[in-house]
Amino acid sequence: MTKAEVVNEISERTGIEKAVVQESIESFFKVVKGSIVKGENVYFRGFGSFVVQRRAQKIARNISKNTQITIPAHNIPKFKPAKTFVEKVKNG
């Protein structure tokens, strides 16, 4: 599914105008991204959590060229699905 299809389905299910659903969902993505960029996790009970994970500095080697580069410590966004979500998918 794409965003347009998801917006259509939400609009059909709820009766809320497509344009309003679309604006809500786009704002939702911005708010979640903004929070993660600030290092603040976002928790949605029954769906899952968007969290920031820290990756330590590491040294990567290119064996064939015999060189090495240092990858500095950095953050990555992660999603941890809720238990109920995991169970539904497992048994689905």
Add this chain to the structure above:
Amino acid sequence: MTKAEVVNEISERTGIEKAVVQESIESFFKVVKGSIVKGENVYFRGFGSFVVQRRAQKIARNISKNTQITIPAHNIPKFKPAKTFVEKVKNG
């Protein structure tokens, strides 16, 4: 952040009523979960994709009890953040 806080922020940013935002977001979670349970991936450009990953059957051992159990093949939900999201978090 919790769902209530995210809903508040979306409502403030967009001017859409809180109750309408909340219904849209809750429906959003249901639609995404429903799609993944059916085995259909969901793509949101600029945010990321919710995808189904297959885990093969595996045999787990309990060394101290000297027993083994078979974990059947199953699906798990995964989120792959968009490149732009990853870059923003890395440099944020």
